[in-house]
Amino acid sequence: MEIIMNEVLNFVRENEVKFIRLAFCDIFGTHKNIAIMQPELEGAFLNGIRIDGSKILGFINEDLFLYPDPTTLSAMPWRPEPGCVIKFYCDIKLKDGTNFDLDSRKILKTALKNLSKMGYGALSATECEFYLFKQNENAEPTLIPVDNGGYLDVAPVDKGEDVRREICLLLNQIGIVPQSSHHEAGPGQNQIDFKYLDPLTSADNLITFKSIVKTTAIRQGLFASFMPKPLKLENSNGLNINISLIKHTTKLDQLQEIETEIEQYFIAGILEKAQEIALFLHPIVNSYDRVIKTQFITKNQDASFKCRNIGPLANPYIAYALIIQAGIWGIKNKSKIKYITLPKTLKQSIDFAKSSNFVKGVLGEHFAKKFISLKEKELEMYKNTSRETFYMNEYFLKL
CATH class of the missing domain: 3.10.20.70 (Glutamine synthetase, N-terminal domain)
Structure with missing residues (x-):
């Protein structure tokens, strides 16, 4: 060093x-x-x-x-x-x-060390969606999408093409290489996908990516939002995390594909802990306005799997740490895959997290208590404020 x-x-x-x-x-x-x-x-x-x-x-x-x-x-x-x-x-x-002990990067580093101790590693790649909205004459954000385009549309229907191009070029300029970008299903909705990296770098890059998206939109006279459901009747924003497990060999420069059985245990562990970690993957009230029609985890065509529809506003270090530690738990306990129903409200997610010894063990009791306590306060504030006002002031304009 x-x-x-x-x-x-x-x-x-x-x-x-x-x-x-x-x-x-x-x-x-x-x-x-x-x-x-x-x-x-x-x-x-x-x-x-x-x-x-x-x-x-x-x-x-x-x-x-x-x-x-x-x-x-x-x-x-x-x-x-x-x-x-x-x-x-x-x-x-x-x-x-x-x-x-409240340093998110440290918590992820601990998870990766625990995985390494078992002789395994992980590579991850993210797919992140966001909306582009117009600003009014006072340069204030509105809820009017920049276009009425749909999935994979092109210009002139797709009015976000130049913004995506600038984002990708800026990312490439600082060493973050996007894999692809396109217009998504919602009006003014976009998606940019990234290549596989180690999870710590992937989490760092996701934070940088969101900052560049926000800044680029402002420079173009627009406003970017990663809010899970900014438009009530339109497509939701999601974050997909692709994970590929690898096995360390005795030679430090060589990696092997993971055994299918180990990957199954890993996936089963994530599914078994999904309810307990839901608060940290879907951390705001608006997250639960989405109707999720797909399974939380699906297999990719290559030797990897996808954790689907995580909230784009989740802390990526904590999301990765909990997913990896849940997978480790699955390997240790030789878990069997069984699909569960995820919490449907922030209150349900809070209750699962509060009763979870697993969450406290991964994040530390101080982190878990602090996070849960602040989310309980957020929920109370939401209950005492009109829905539209709360969403606009606490989520749309801030996050």
């Missing part, structure tokens, strides 16, 4: 980098960052950069410290070179240097 840090510091000096963004997420997966100047980077690697934990929703009333992960370096698009802006995703630690 020290070698990588030195290479990064040399890169920063040679490319006249002026600003460095240190990125992280709150417990709900909301993208946060702080910018530092180039001379501060070496100190950030060694001692972290202080932030006020009391001002981050769900965190604690203490100073926390961001330690940039040098392997996540990326140059920000829209910035000139030289003098470019770069970004790192960060690990979060307490003042004494110990890991912060």
